[in-house]
Amino acid sequence: MSKKIIQNGSSIGPYSQAVVVGNHCYVAGTGGFVPGTSELVQGGKEAEIRQTMKNLEAVINEAGYRMSDIVTVTTYLRDIADWPAFNDIYSSYFEPESAPARAVVGVADLPAGANVEVTCVAVHQDAA
Secondary structure (H helix, E strand, O other), rough: OOOOEEOOOOOOOOOOOOOEEEOOOEEEOOEEEEOOOOEEEEOOOHHHHHHHHHHHHHHHHHHHOHHHHEEEEEEEEEOOOHHHHHHHHHHHOHHHHHEEEEEEEEEOOOHHOEEEEEEEEEEEOOOO
């Protein structure tokens, strides 16, 4: 089975931003980077969370999916106390009755000094 590779210029290592195989889209850890760079957005943790979700949506869309196609999300927070702020911003991207399964994990550190990283899997029947 063939795979489609998605690159948007924001990865900070030797990996694809997303890989589409069949009707599944696997999105790598996505952070609050200024699009096309490896620089974190300025403005504090909430700005970083907002940019993370914008970047996740951009990668999903570039792969030919919508946020509503996401079935599971894993979130890593450097400070679990940021969970309420993350939850408020995150919830604006999904309809409550069809939100994906999700885990939020507190971690000691993230690459590039990031405060948040999100990964997901999306599925739809009309994928290439």
